[in-house]
Structure formats: C-alpha cells, structure tokens
Amino acid sequence: xxxxxxxxxxxxxxxxxxxxxxxxxxxxxxxxxxxxxxxxxxxxxxxxxxxxxxxxxxxxxxxxxxxxxxxxxxxxxxxxxxxxxxxxxxxxxxxxxxxxxxxxxxxxxxxxxxxxxxxxxxxxxxxxxxxxxxxxxxxxxxxxxxxxxxxxxxxxxxxxxxxxxxxxxxxxxxxxxxxxxxxxxxxxxxxxxxxxxxxxxxxxxxxxxxxxxxxxxxxxxxxxxxxxxxxxxxxxxxxxxxxxxxxxxxxxxxxxxxxxxxxxxxxxxxxxxxxxxxxxxxxxxxxxxxxxxxxxxxxxxxxxxxxxxxxxxxxxxxxxxxxxxxxxxxxxxxx
Amino acid sequence: xxxxxxxxxxxxxxxxxxxxxxxxxxxxxxxxxxxxxxxxxxxxxxxxxxxxxxxxxxxxxxxxxxxxxxxxxxxxxxxxxxxxxxxxxxxxxxxxxxxxxxxxxxxxxxxxxxxxxxxxxxxxxxxxxxxxxxxxxxxxxxxxxxxxxxxxxxxxxxxxxxxxxxxxxxxxxxxxxxxxxxxxxxxxxxxxxxxxxxxxxxxxxxxxxxxxxxxxxxxxxxxxxxxxxxxxxxxxxxxxxxxxxxxxxxxxxxxxxxxxxxxxxxxxxxxxxxxxxxxxxxxxxxxxxxxxxxxxxxxxxxxxxxxxxxxxxxxxxxxxxxxxxxxxxxxxxxxxxxxxxxxxxxxxxxxxxxxxxxxxxxxxxxxxxxxxx
Numbered sequence: 001x002x003x004x005x006x007x008x009x010x011x012x013x014x015x016x017x018x019x020x021x022x023x024x025x026x027x028x029x030x031x032x033x034x035x036x037x038x039x040x041x042x043x044x045x046x047x048x049x050x051x052x053x054x055x056x057x058x059x060x061x062x063x064x065x066x067x068x069x070x071x072x073x074x075x076x077x078x079x080x081x082x083x084x085x086x087x088x089x090x091x092x093x094x095x096x097x098x099x100x101x102x103x104x105x106x107x108x109x110x111x112x113x114x115x116x117x118x119x120x121x122x123x124x125x126x127x128x129x130x131x132x133x134x135x136x137x138x139x140x141x142x143x144x145x146x147x148x149x150x151x152x153x154x155x156x157x158x159x160x161x162x163x164x165x166x167x168x169x170x171x172x173x174x175x176x177x178x179x180x181x182x183x184x185x186x187x188x189x190x191x192x193x194x195x196x197x198x199x200x201x202x203x204x205x206x207x208x209x210x211x212x213x214x215x216x217x218x219x220x221x222x223x224x225x226x227x228x229x230x231x232x233x234x235x236x237x238x239x240x241x242x243x244x245x246x247x248x249x250x251x252x253x254x255x256x257x258x259x260x261x262x263x264x265x266x267x268x269x270x271x272x273x274x275x276x277x278x279x280x281x282x283x284x285x286x287x288x289x290x291x292x293x294x295x296x297x298x299x300x301x302x303x304x305x306x307x308x309x310x311x312x313x314x315x316x317x318x319x320x321x322x323x324x325x326x327x328x329x330x331x332x333x334x335x
Numbered sequence: 336x337x338x339x340x341x342x343x344x345x346x347x348x349x350x351x352x353x354x355x356x357x358x359x360x361x362x363x364x365x366x367x368x369x370x371x372x373x374x375x376x377x378x379x380x381x382x383x384x385x386x387x388x389x390x391x392x393x394x395x396x397x398x399x400x401x402x403x404x405x406x407x408x409x410x411x412x413x414x415x416x417x418x419x420x421x422x423x424x425x426x427x428x429x430x431x432x433x434x435x436x437x438x439x440x441x442x443x444x445x446x447x448x449x450x451x452x453x454x455x456x457x458x459x460x461x462x463x464x465x466x467x468x469x470x471x472x473x474x475x476x477x478x479x480x481x482x483x484x485x486x487x488x489x490x491x492x493x494x495x496x497x498x499x500x501x502x503x504x505x506x507x508x509x510x511x512x513x514x515x516x517x518x519x520x521x522x523x524x525x526x527x528x529x530x531x532x533x534x535x536x537x538x539x540x541x542x543x544x545x546x547x548x549x550x551x552x553x554x555x556x557x558x559x560x561x562x563x564x565x566x567x568x569x570x571x572x573x574x575x576x577x578x579x580x581x582x583x584x585x586x587x588x589x590x591x592x593x594x595x596x597x598x599x600x601x602x603x604x605x606x607x608x609x610x611x612x613x614x615x616x617x618x619x620x621x622x623x624x625x626x627x628x629x630x631x632x633x634x635x636x637x638x639x640x641x642x643x644x645x646x647x648x649x650x651x652x653x654x655x656x657x658x659x660x661x662x663x664x665x666x667x668x669x670x671x672x673x674x675x676x677x678x679x680x681x682x683x684x685x686x687x688x689x690x691x692x693x694x695x696x697x698x699x700x701x702x703x704x705x706x707x708x
Contacts, residue, residue, distance in 0.1 A: 025493075051493050056520070056523075057516070057519045057520060057523055059512075059516040059519060059520075061482065061512060061513055061516055062482055062485075062513070062516030062517065062519060062520050064482075065479065065481075065482025065483060065485070065486060065513060065516065065517070065520075066482055066483075066485050066486030066489060066517075066520050067486060068482070068483050068486055069432075069482060069483040069484060069485055069486020069487035069488070069489065069490065069500075070486045070487065070489060070490045071486075072430075072465075072471070072483060072486070072487050072490075073430075073486070073487045073490030073491065073494070074490065075490055075493075089512075092476060092479060092513075093479065093482065093513075096476050096479065097476070097479055097483070102677050102678070102679070102680055103460055103677045103678050104460045104461050104472055105460075105461055105464070105465060105472055105677075106459060106460065106461060106464075106676070106677055107676070107677035107680070108464040108465060108466060109465055109466075109471075109472075110680050141678050141686075142678055142679065144679070144683075164681075165680040165681065166679050166680050166681065195684075242683050242684050242685050242686075243685065244684075245684070245685075246684075
C-alpha cells in the first residue's frame with residue numbers, strides 16, 4: 001500500500017502497463033519531455049524511449065487516427081487528449097472509426113485504444129478547459145466510457161482500460177488530480193470489475209449517484225445529510241457506458257429515491273438516461289421521481305461564475321430535499 | 336473585382352510522367368523506365384487482362400445494382416490503370432487502406448466475389464477479413480483511412496518491418512483535414528507509407544478545381560513527401576511510379592505521394608446522375624485516353640497476337656461475371672442476431688439485454704403463427 005496522489009496513481013498505472021505489455025504506447029501532445037501539461041506521463045519517455053512515449057503533432061484527429069493505425073498493427077495505444085474541449089477535432093475518428101471498426105470488420109479488427117481525457121471544471125481556466133463531454137461518447141455504440149473518482153480506481157481502472165480489447169474513453173477528473181489516497185498496486189481486480197459501480201457509502205433513505213469529480217462532493221453531501229437524519233447511499237458509477245444497472249437497481253429498490261448528479265448539462269445528459277432507465281426498472285419501488293442535479297445547459301462559463309454552474313454540496317442537498325419531499329426546494333421541481 | 340475560377344483541367348500531357356501515350360506509342364521516360372524494365376509482352380498482356388477483368392467487375396456491379404441485387408455500387412470505370420498499376424506493384428506484406436472505390440485493388444489481393452459484393456448488397460458491414468488479405472475494409476468517410484495508414488506505417492517502422500502501407504483516396508479527399516494530418520504524421524515520423532491519390536477529376540459533382548488551384552502533387556511536396564505525378568490511365572507508368580514510391584519508403588526515406596491523373600468515366604455511385612453537372616465532350620476527351628486501348632495498341636506495335644489476347648480476356652471476364660452472379664445468388668441473408676454481433680469484443684450487459692428482448696419479441700410472433708395454424 002502506497003500513498004499516492006490521483007496523478008501519481010495514473011503515472012504509476014501507465015508505467016506498470018508499459019512494463020507489463022511491450023505493445024502499450026503512449027501518444028499525445030507534450031507528453032514526452034514535458035510529461036504532459038498535468039505531468040501524468042512524467043518521466044515515462046526517459047525510461048521507455050521516444051517510440052513508446054510519442055510526442056505527436058498538434059492534431060487531435062491525427063493522434064486518434066494514427067492510434068487506430070497502430071492498433072491495426074497490433075499496438076495498444078493510450079492517447080492523451082490535453083483537455084476535454086480539444087477532443088472535438090478527433091470526433092470523427094472516435095465515433096465513426098474507433099467505435100465502429102470492430103463491428104465494420106465483423107470482429108476481425110480489434111482496436112484496444114484508450115483515450116485519456118482530463119475532464120470537468122473547477123480549475124479556474126478559460127473556455128474549452130473544463131468541459132464534460134461524456135454523453136457524446138456514451139451515446140456512441142462501440143465505445144466504453146469510464147471515470148475513476150479516487151487514486152486507487154485511477155490506478156486500477158486505467159490498467160483495466162488499457163488491457164481491454166475495446167476502445168475506452170477514460171475520463172480523468174482533473175480537479176481531483178492532487179487528491180491523495182492509499183493505493184494498493186498489488187491489487188488484482190476481478191475480471192469485468194471495470195464496468196461495475198461501487199457503493200461508496202451505504203444508506204437506507206436515498207440513492208445518490210455520481211461519478212468522477214462529484215463522487216467526493218456526493219460523499220460530503222451524504223455526511224452533511226446524516227446530520228439531518230437522512231441516510232444516503234452514495235454510488236460511484238465508475239462506468240458510464242456500460243452502466244451497471246444491477247447495482248443501481250438494487251440500491252434504488254431499497255431506498256425508493258434517487259438523485260443523480262454530474263457537471264455536464266442536464267438535457268440529454270447521463271442523468272437523463274439513468275433517470276429514465278431506473279424509472280423503467282424500478283417504477284414500483286419509487287417514492288419520488290428521480291431528481292437530477294447538474295450543470296446548466298450553457299457553454300462552460302467564465303471561471304468567476306463556475307461555482308454557480310457546478311453542482312456543489314448545497315445544490316446536491318437541495319436535490320435531496322426535493323427527492324425526500326422536505327422543505328421548500330430552492331430551485332423548484334425543474335431546478 | 337470578382338474572383339473567377341478556371342474550370343478547365345489544369346494539367347497537360349507534359350505535366351505528368353507517361354510511358355504509354357494514348358495511341359499506344361511508348362515514350363522514353365528516364366525517371367520511370369528502369370522500374371519497368373522487365374515488363375515484356377506477356378506481362379503487358381497480364382496487365383491488360385487484369386484491367387479487362389476489373390472493368391467487367393465494374394460493369395457487373397452496376398448491372399447488379401440496377402437489377403436490385405446490390406443496394407449501391409461505386410463504379411471504377413476509367414480508373415483501371417490506376418488501380419491495377421498500383422495494386423500489382425504491392426508485395427503481399429504491404430498493407431492497404433482503401434476508400435470505397437478500390438475494387439480493382441481488392442481484385443489484385445485475390446478477394447473473392449462474395450467478399451467484394453457483400454457490403455454493397457447490404458448483407459454485412461464489410462466484406463473481408465483485413466488480416467487475411469492485408470487490406471483494410473472499405474472506408475466511406477472521405478480521407479479518414481489515410482490516418483490509419485500513417486499510424487500503421489509508424490508501427491511498421493517501430494517493428495523494423497520491411498513492409499509498407501499504402502492508402503488510396505481521391506482528389507476530393509485532399510481537401511479533408513485528415514489527409515493533411517496524415518501527411519504531417521507520416522512525414523514527422525518518416526513512416527513507410529505511400530499516399531496514392533486517384534485524381535479522377537470529380538468529387539461527385541465538384542470538379543478538382545474546387546479542391547485546389549494548383550496541382551495536388553505540389554501540395555504533398557509542401558509536406559516534405561517524395562512526390563510523383565503520373566498519367567493515371569497509363570498502367571505501365573502507374574506500376575513504375577508505385578514501385579518507385581514503395582522503394583523510396585522502404586529505404587526509410589520517409590513517406591511518398593503519387594497523384595495518378597485519371598478520370599471517373601462513370602457516376603460517383605449508382606445513385607448519382609453525372610449528366611446534371613458535366614459535359615459530354617469531356618467524357619469523349621477522356622474516352623480517347625482509355626487505359627485498355629492504349630495497352631492493346633502498344634501490344635499491336637510489339638507484334639503481339641491481339642486476337643488471342645482478346646479471346647483470353649473474354650474468357651477471363653466471362654468467368655469473372657459468372658463468379659459474381661454465382662456469389663449473389665448463393666449469398667445468404669444475414670441473421671437477425673448479426674445486428675448485435677461484434678459491436679463490442681466482449682459482452683456488454685445493455686446490449687445483451689436488447690438482443691435477448693428482441694429475440695423474445697420475434698419468438699412471440701413465431702409462437703402466434705404456430706398457434707394460429
């Protein structure tokens with residue numbers, strides 16, 4: 001067991017993956033000598049060489065397209081997109097090529113490409129540096145989308161994503177990069193556990209679903225709610241696509257109430273899918289319609305306004321109040 | 336002041352490399368001749384047969400679409416020399432990343448008629464296993480495959496392989512960002528990849544002059560690629576240029592680019608009507624530069640037995656047509672379960688649920704039918 005920051009856990013995970021499999025190559029902008037703008041690849045080029053830690057030209061479509069070609073050749077590329085807002089130039093290569101090649105080739109061509117994207121807000125940056133693009137990718141058949149919320153998962157889930165034969169969009173909550181935690185690098189994860197949700201805190205009154213950066217906020221909210229006598233079960237979704245409906249349904253059937261929170265906008269977001277699917281699956285067990293606490297449906301705002309945009313502890317508790325039919329909800333039923 | 340576009344074709348005969356003139360005369364071509372020194376009468380005859388076969392393949396493809404056997408077909412008519420000349424220059428280990436029009440290159444790979452037609456019939460998302468023939472499946476997004484070729488070639492270089500990658504695309508694709516990015520990546524890593532542009536003058540209804548004000552090949556030079564601009568209707572010149580380009584990339588000298596200047600004699604696809612946008616005179620002009628006629632004319636000057644060659648071609652093309660017909664009549668329809676197959680490489684719970692639910696739904700109809708009997 002080691003104490004590592006989230007970013008150190010990712011770095012260690014990449015190093016261990018590269019040591020384990022000589023076909024693992026890293027690709028991205030500034031990931032070599034600089035170690036990436038977030039230093040996630042720090043020191044790896046020095047140890048593994050320029051052919052395994054590849055500084056690429058500044059062209060995101062090119063990075064993903066070339067990664068596809070390398071995967072065709074038997075490599076297992078791990079791509080770093082520098083910031084969430086810069087992934088869109090690669091959109092065609094991700095949704096029309098990477099996602100569909102296995103289907104197109106009738107299972108003959110596997111593209112085990114992992115696309116790491118530092119995502120989400122809360123770091124005071126200008127536009128394009130704080131986005132939450134998960135719904136675009138989750139909507140695309142052929143992609144798997146995951147997001148760790150803590151250093152242990154960062155370490156384990158990244159190794160699992162790299163080892164997966166399907167393309168995986170790996171969303172790293174950049175505002176949690178500095179968070180420290182215990183990491184067991186000898187932990188052997190159960191097969192398939194990458195796509196399972198985790199009950200991060202058990203509770204009886206309400207199910208609160210979060211992923212990535214908001215899991216910590218959700219746990220804080222559950223602590224605060226406990227002071228008011230509300231016993232919240234927090235679920236760390238971990239895998240956004242596929243969703244572990246078995247774990248979610250079990251929880252919702254137990255509590256009868258569900259609040260879903262994410263930084264991305266509400267309309268056609270992940271929360272919409274979870275709310276609809278959980279209603280379909282658990283309708284007879286629900287005491288209240290699912291409640292979503294999300295970012296607004298706006299372009300990501302300037303840094304001095306982002307605290308209003310991002311769901312925080314109080315807004316999550318407001319959603320909890322609505323689901324519990326307590327008090328006068330501050331944001332109204334459609335909040 | 337208004338800006339006007341010159342809609343005339345920018346090239347003249349002197350602007351590209353040519354070995355066989357349209358009338359079959361062989362010109363000295365110091366830059367290319369040594370790459371085709373061994374091409375004798377039998378070799379020329381084989382190239383002629385190849386071109387005749389893919390012309391027949393194309394004619395049959397269009398006919399099968401008209402008869403409702405194929406959903407769509409993308410004709411290669413007029414581009415036989417570009418596809419056979421380049422396809423026959425490749426080694427088995429070289430890997431091809433095509434667009435959707437390279438039936439002739441697929442033919443060079445020995446891909447069987449079922450696999451050539453399966454995707455166009457709508458029976459499967461693609462035809463063949465890429466790893467069995469070293470040729471990726473068709474790419475429909477314009478230019479996207481060029482990046483895959485660049486990445487594959489990076490892998491070849493990392494592996495120390497002697498093989499090369501080659502990617503096919505058209506004049507329209509050169510306007511796509513992906514094609515420029517592919518050249519940037521290939522040049523940056525000096526990857527062994529040949530960019531083979533069939534400039535067939537038309538991107539559906541848009542002339543090549545809408546894509547570039549100069550020569551496409553000149554653009555590649557700007558990316559630092561070794562570049563050949565060749566008469567794409569001259570199979571010998573295309574063979575020579577492709578051999579030269581492959582030799583260049585195999586020596587580790589970086590990527591290469593070939594602009595094969597040819598012409599799309601048919602429609603963009605069977606869903607297209609080129610009479611709406613192009614002049615019949617232009618077709619006549621290009622018909623006079625036919626890839627097959629010039630080889631026959633040249634063989635004639637060499638004293639080859641043209642009657643025997645034409646008889647051989649008839650036999651080969653009739654066999655080709657029979658094979659295609661047989662493939663269509665024996666091709667099974669896909670199973671409903673194929674809807675869900677291969678979306679992921681290992682089970683996906685949500686999709687498994689949809690597959691199972693739909694199977695139960697269909698089984699319900701079957702039970703009702705059974706019950707009503």
